[in-house]
Amino acid sequence: MLAAMSATADSPGSPVAAVARKSGGDACPGTLRLHRADDGALARVRIPGGVLTAAQARTLLAVADRLGDGELHLTSRGNLQLRGLDAECGGELAELLRAASLLPSDRHERARNVVASPLSGIDTSGRPEIRSWLTELDALLCGSERAAALSGRFLFALDDGRGDVDALDADLTLIAVDGARALLRTGPGGPLLPVPFDAAPRAALLAAEAFLDLAADPGVWRISALPDAARAALPAEAARRAGLVPPGEDPPAAPPRPTAPAPAPGTVAGPGGAVALHLGVPMGRLTGTRWRALVETAERLGSGELRCTPWRGVVVPGLAAEAAPAALDVLAGAGLVTGPGSPWAGVGACVGRPGCAKSLADVRAEAEAALGPAGRLPVYWSGCERRCGHPHGEWIDVVATPAGHRIARVRGESRDAPVAVPDDPAALAAAVAAARGART
Structure with missing residues (x-):
């Protein structure tokens, strides 16, 4: 339902090189499987579509205060x-999350990776409302024994037709055409299969189960990692299981559809004179001050809902138009990005030092030191070659090296020749600013 800043990652790995198979088990963290980091254990709470009630949001901050570092950290999939x-806090953590309806199925908690167009139903675009998809898909996932075998990296995307989350290269993407028709994309850049709107969530689940059967090997975690023959067979197998084509026939392919960038921070006009606020979260760090300001705005002025986005932002829907300016002032005072002209707009980073032992630098501090006028391209700072949480599409890649940093422009699966920059703050800031303003 929902809509780059930065933080920790849901999708570690190189932005251009696909790994065919992983040896060893899927160690992606969850709420029942904690990950050990240099700053303590880490838990990832899946928030399908990023949608939270204000009560759930308050619970999460209370848990962070009671058991963690007092902050929430947004990921590149709208999770926290x-x-x-x-x-040793795992049992207490799980109990608190279950009580808030944030852990509906222990066996499926890491499989509930679902992003959704964050402005669906709350702007004036006229696109179909896909909230029903989100509710139904989550219930289907939690009710499928087979889906419990999905890795913590497998991603579903629900796009209301604007192309924003279709741009995220999910494993399975549903795209609304209108209130009666939808498309199912299997794999990043894969073919588009026509499917009835109301049957779309079930078709997505059946496609995920087909992926598991075709993968056969538990070391294959994503559709992009399937062997070529299995990846080519998946669309037809998914269509057959969903009853979209008679047995023995190939499904028709829909024409390609354009993708779209993330929405800019600021006010979003909605139906009936209501507005939504889209706020960027610098470095994905939701301090207690920032989170409380968001929750209080949602409770006092909005619909009582928050939507975390896969671009490390938060949407607060349902405000009266006249209340928006004062609310934006309060949220800006809390340190959130309220407009596209902010120097933080488009700036992201992994957690870096001291939280990550693999990082070669405190990239968050470096990114803050290099802030300047907002650039044309987003920039993402990584402390090592893993590039945890990097964005998609076109972006500037800044990677720490033993000798300084390496900067390159990434466009999908290709990248320009990198430029090496010595470990000098002024030179680094200038090089990043020049790269962000580059035009083809």
Whole structure:
């Protein structure tokens, strides 16, 4: 339902090189499987579509205060991480999340990776409302024994037709055409299969189960990692299981559809004179001050709902238009990005030092030191070659190296020749500013 800043990652790995198979088990963290980091244990709470009630949001901050470092950390899939946890707190953490309806199925908690167009139903675009998809898909996932085997990296995307989350290269993407028709995309850049709107969530689940059967090997976590023959067979197998084509026939392919960038921070006009606020979260760090300001705005002025976005932002829907200016002032005072002209707009980073032992630098501090006028391209700072949480599409890649940094422009699966920059703050800031303003 929902809509780059930065933080920790849901999708570690190189932005251009696909790994065919992983040896060893899927160690992606969840709420029942904590990950040990240099700053304590880490838990990732899956928030399908990023949608939270104000009560759930308050619970998460209370848990962060009680068990962690007092902050929530947004991921590149609109999920939330708790850091600085005691390694022995897992039982208490799970109990608190279950009570808030944030852990509906222990066996499926890491499989509930679902992003959704964050402005669906709350702007004036006239696109179909896809909230029903989100509710139904989550219920189907939690009710499928087979889906419990999905890795913590497998991603569903629900796009209301604007192309924003279709741009995220999910494993399975549903795209609304109108209130009666939809499209199912299997794999990043894969073919588009026509499907009835109301049957779309079930078709997505059946496609995920087909992926598991075709993968056969538990070391294959994503559709992009399937062997070529299996990846080519998946669309037809998914269509057959969903009853979209008679047995023995190939499904028709729909024409390609354009993708779209993330919405800019600021006010979003909605139906009936209501507005929504889209706020960027610098470095994905939701301090207690920032989170409380968001929750209080949602409770006092909005619909009582928050939507975390896969671009490390938060949408607060349902405000009266006349209340928006004062609310934006309060939220800006809390340190949130309220407009596209902010120097923080488009700036992201992994957690870096001291939280990550693999990082070669405190990239968050470096990114803040290099802030300047908002650039044309987003920039993402990584402390090592893993580039945890990097964005998609076109962006500037800044990677720490033993000798300084390496900067390159990334466009999908290709990248320009990198430029090496010595470990000098002024030179680094100038090089990043020049790269962000580059035009083809």
